[in-house]
Amino acid sequence: MGIKLSIEHLSKSFGGKPVLEDISFAVNDGEFLSILGASGCGKTTLLRILIGIEGFDGGTIYKDGKNISSAHPSDRGMGIVFQNYALFPNMTVLQNVMYALKFDPARREHARDIALDIIEKVGLGEQLNKKPHKLSGGQQQRVAIARTLALSPDIVLFDEPMSALDAANRLTLRREIKDIQSKFGITMIYVTHDQEEAFSMSERIMVMEGGKILQLDTPKEVYHHPANDFVHNFVTVHLEEKIRSIQESTGV
Ligand SMILES: Nc1ncnc2c1ncn2[C@@H]1O[C@H](COP(=O)(O)OP(=O)(O)O)[C@@H](O)[C@H]1O
Ligand SMILES: [Mg+2]
Structure with missing residues (x-):
């Protein structure tokens, strides 16, 4: 298993205020890595820098061993799924997924076939001709994922x-995102502030606080051997309390 993405000594500040400080980490090919941290710790800024829609002050980004630090977003081979899926409300599932392909000369001609294949793989084959408001929030988010995967x-x-x-x-x-990952074998970087989400989905978790990486390890290691008091409280104590409250409410 090779290294897919490598970030070295990345730094970024906004108006003189450091937001990311000397960030270095690597993501393996096909890995599901979560970035876990409280609101404001720099997660979104880091993702925006990785896909190339935000500049940065120092450091280097390598993908497949190649320096992509100044590559155009469309040349990076990365897709992003946001919190707000922003589907076109007047278009069907199929039209929404085909839309992005229409602007890609290499795929335009086969847009319909590509879209149909991906919609099937994300489990929305039955919903092809529905408009977004007829779908659940989770289904809408899967359309957004399909739209990203189409490219x-x-x-x-x-x-x-x-x-x-x-x-x-x-x-x-x-479950569905994990399922999609195993079908497509794609490297995924998943930003969340939710400990359970990170722990239930990831091969490794990168815990951030105040623009710094505190720990990057398997869920088991992070839970049993937190790197410092912050990780201990943010992760171990949080999850233990969660388990206790489930035990109390169910009597298990
Ligand atoms: N465009 C911007 N201009 C100034 N400050 C920003 C900008 N974007 C983010 N920040 C600041 O950078 C810090 C990290 O923000 P963000 O990356 O959105 O964190 P997270 O996604 O972890 O909540 C916050 O203090 C935020 O206020
Ligand atoms: Mg954010």
């Missing part, structure tokens, strides 16, 4: 994609 990225970034969903839809979508 054949080899890395997909997620920025808190569950935030707008209710609890039941969140649980379902967790």
